[in-house]
Amino acid sequence: xxxxxxxxxxxxxxxxxxxxxxKMSTSLNVFIKSNTGNTLSIELDPKWDVRRLKENVAPKLGxxxxxxxxxxxxxxLMDSIVIEECDLGQQSILHAVKIRxxxxxxxxxxxxxxxxxxxxxxLVDWQLSAIDRKHLNTExxxxxxxxQFFVYCSSPCxxxxxxxxxxxxxxxxxxxxxxxxxPECWDDVLHMNKIRxxxxxxxxxxxxxxxxxxxEFFFKCAEHPSQGENDQAVPLDLVKSNIxxxxxxxxxxxxxxxxxxxxxxxxVTCLECFQIYCLTRLRDRQFSSHPELGYxxxxxxxxxxxxxxxxxxxxxLTDEQxxxxxxxxxxEYVLQAGGVLCPQPGCGMGILAPEDCRRIQCLSGCExxxxxxxxQGYHLGECSDQDMDTSEEPVNCQYxxxxxxxxxxxxxxxxxxxxxxxxKPCPKCRTPTERSGGCMHMVCSRPQCGFHWCWxxxxxxxxxxxxxxxxG
Amino acid sequence: MANIAAQRIKRExxxxxxxxxxxxxxxxxxxxxDSYTELKGEIAGPPDTPYEGGNFVLEIKVPExxxxxxxxxxxxxxxxxxxISSVTGAICLDILKDQWAAAMTLRTVLLSLQALxxxxxxxxxxxxxxxxxxxxxPDMFRLTxxxxxxxxxxxxxxxxxxxxxxxxxxDMGIESHDARVALSSFNWDLERATEQLFS
Numbered sequence: 035x036x037x038x039x040x041x042x043x044x045x046x047x048x049x050x051x052x053x054x055x056x057k058m059s060t061s062l063n064v065f066i067k068s069n070t071g072n073t074l075s076i077e078l079d080p081k082w083d084v085r086r087l088k089e090n091v092a093p094k095l096g097x098x099x100x101x102x103x104x105x106x107x108x109x110x111l112m113d114s115i116v117i118e119e120c121d122l123g124q125q126s127i128l129h130a131v132k133i134r135x136x137x138x139x140x141x142x143x144x145x146x147x148x149x150x151x152x153x154x155x156x157l158v159d160w161q162l163s164a165i166d167r168k169h170l171n172t173e174x175x176x177x178x179x180x181x182q183f184f185v186y187c188s189s190p191c192x193x194x195x196x197x198x199x200x201x202x203x204x205x206x207x208x209x210x211x212x213x214x215x216x217p218e219c220w221d222d223v224l225h226m227n228k229i230r231x232x233x234x235x236x237x238x239x240x241x242x243x244x245x246x247x248x249x250e251f252f253f254k255c256a257e258h259p260s261q262g263e264n265d266q267a268v269p270l271d272l273v274k275s276n277i278x279x280x281x282x283x284x285x286x287x288x289x290x291x292x293x294x295x296x297x298x299x300x301x302v303t304c305l306e307c308f309q310i311y312c313l314t315r316l317r318d319r320q321f322s323s324h325p326e327l328g329y330x331x332x333x334x335x336x337x338x339x340x341x342x343x344x345x346x347x348x349x350x351l352t353d354e355q356x357x358x359x360x361x362x363x364x365x366e367y368v369l370q371a372g373g374v375l376c377p378q379p380g381c382g383m384g385i386l387a388p389e390d391c392r393r394i395q396c397l398s399g400c401e402x403x404x405x406x407x408x409x410q411g412y413h414l415g416e417c418s419d420q421d422m423d424t425s426e427e428p429v430n431c432q433y434x435x436x437x438x439x440x441x442x443x444x445x446x447x448x449x450x451x452x453x454x455x456x457x458k459p460c461p462k463c464r465t466p467t468e469r470s471g472g473c474m475h476m477v478c479s480r481p482q483c484g485f486h487w488c489w490x491x492x493x494x495x496x497x498x499x500x501x502x503x504x505x506g
Numbered sequence: 507m508a509n510i511a512a513q514r515i516k517r518e519x520x521x522x523x524x525x526x527x528x529x530x531x532x533x534x535x536x537x538x539x540d541s542y543t544e545l546k547g548e549i550a551g552p553p554d555t556p557y558e559g560g561n562f563v564l565e566i567k568v569p570e571x572x573x574x575x576x577x578x579x580x581x582x583x584x585x586x587x588x589x590i591s592s593v594t595g596a597i598c599l600d601i602l603k604d605q606w607a608a609a610m611t612l613r614t615v616l617l618s619l620q621a622l623x624x625x626x627x628x629x630x631x632x633x634x635x636x637x638x639x640x641x642x643x644p645d646m647f648r649l650t651x652x653x654x655x656x657x658x659x660x661x662x663x664x665x666x667x668x669x670x671x672x673x674x675x676x677d678m679g680i681e682s683h684d685a686r687v688a689l690s691s692f693n694w695d696l697e698r699a700t701e702q703l704f705s
Contacts, residue, residue, distance in 0.1 A: 283608055284510055285509075286513070306510070310510055310571070311574050336605065336606075473634075477604065
């Protein structure tokens with residue numbers, strides 16, 4: 035009686051907190067894949083238990099229900115489990131496998147133990163320690179405690195969505211695979227060869243007689259119907275639901291969804307503040323170009339070794355901002371690789387040319403031919419400070435324009451002059467730098483450069499500069 | 507002003523008001539505009555330093571991108587210190603530049619500035635003249651800093667010798683601040699200060 039009551043309660047909570055489940059209770063269209071290569075499409079009622087599913091499916095595969103086991107998401111589903119507890123979505127793929135003789139022995143000793151619950155039921159949030167878990171008492175807490183994943187769904191949702199964890203065999207990539215134990219942390223999931231399991235695929239069974247292959251974990255978007263076995267999404271492992279009610283480090287509000295930085299302290303920002311943090315750093319060109327990770331950011335609290343490793347987290351920016359992120363990242367890569375960016379306004383094509391080549395043509399872009407040193411139109415001899423390219427005088431023109439005046443009246447030229455007057459280039463990387471007060475000791479603002487130089491000498495900062503003209 | 511910046515500053519403002527340092531009159535913060543973009547800070551000169559007994563007023567400007575970029579802070583009260591410009595009040599402190607972190611607050615900034623008054627860093631100076639004196643003539647530096655504290659920040663120590671030297675120059679029509687700067691820069695050598703002022 036009491037059990038019934040609590041089941042009923044869980045049901046109610048399910049419906050309150052996961053309204054999407056209500057839709058599923060009408061009818062669910064799933065695929066059943068056998069390890070002999072057959073695929074069936076069936077309609078099922080989410081209220082069915084697995085026994086009923088077997089009775090429905092087995093005859094179609096020419097088997098008797100007792101000879102079939104149903105595998106989903108790395109787990110064999112026991113007969114008493116109700117389908118709607120299994121986190122199935124429309125067009126999900128279940129695997130129906132004929133039980134091997136070795137297994138039958140085991141089967142007799144086995145009950146519906148904890149290990150055979152569907153994975154979404156057994157996984158608890160990895161950010162919680164064992165002690166934290168004990169303190170979660172209410173049903174609501176336990177519901178929140180259940181593992182929640184967030185993914186970047188590149189197609190068709192094109193945004194961050196809740197995700198589902200799925201498992202397949204690491205060698206044959208078949209989903210007819212059961213894990214020996216649940217993953218316990220992100221490392222188990224993100225790195226290969228951490229969790230062992232058994233593959234039921236006929237080919238794999240042959241080649242691994244001991245039945246001990248490695249599991250490969252991947253994620254799916256929970257929002258759209260499954261688009262087949264190759265429909266995957268990138269896990270955003272730093273995005274978590276804020277179970278511990280930690281306030282955001284920037285706005286100090288407690289939000290439901292947060293991003294936890296990979297630093298020792300695990301600093302927390304809400305997603306809105308993360309977006310503003312990225313945008314601020316992006317506009318100042320203060321992202322770090324890491325040779326392996328890419329164009330990324332550390333924890334805003336200044337912690338050591340805190341770079342974001344999964345750069346898909348930057349998809350939390352708007353499309354326009356992300357486009358800027360991509361462009362800046364690419365430019366930084368080109369510059370770091372010793373390349374140049376086409377100086378033609380509106381072009382900016384990245385060009386990787388041999389080090390000793392001074393005449394550069396923007397071949398795949400605007401065709402502009404320019405000098406590598408002064409970034410002006412290509413010329414013979416030394417670069418001059420003034421622009422070399424005086425436009426050719428039009429022959430039959432209604433009115434004459436003085437080429438000198440025309441040269442000064444160009445929109446971009448005004449910008450160039452302002453930049454030339456107010457800035458000096460970093461002696462090392464040539465980045466135009468503005469000095470807005472303070473002393474003459476400059477530190478190049480490009481994070482990849484960081485050169486210490488003297489505003490007056492325009493060379494490396496020395497003790498002599500310190501002695502002679504610290505303050506001008 | 508961005509919502510986040512205003513919200514953060516509001517909280518930090520309360521944090522300072524409620525802090526034990528305010529209770530001890532060591533730091534203070536006031537609003538200049540209702541929008542929380544500009545604040546006025548005040549720190550007491552730490553004991554056993556030439557700044558003891560003085561109150562130093564700071565201008566704090568909060569950028570749109572706060573807390574991801576540092577607040578812009580400068581001394582409004584004139585001060586004689588190697589890391590603070592005696593002319594503009596600009597401050598050379600790493601946490602207000604590249605070492606800023608989003609977890610820092612108004613309170614930590616004010617306390618760091620107070621710590622800077624206790625322990626100067628002459629190897630990263632903002633004011634080269636002061637820094638040179640700090641290293642080469644530490645006694646002269648202490649007297650000068652204490653004298654400036656009395657003149658601009660309400661410090662208690664008077665120095666009749668320095669007073670009379672300044673009077674000699676003001677009698678010649680020099681502004682008293684300019685006289686103080688010139689004399690301070692030349693270790694209170696009246697002859698060299700006069701020479702510089704009239705050259």
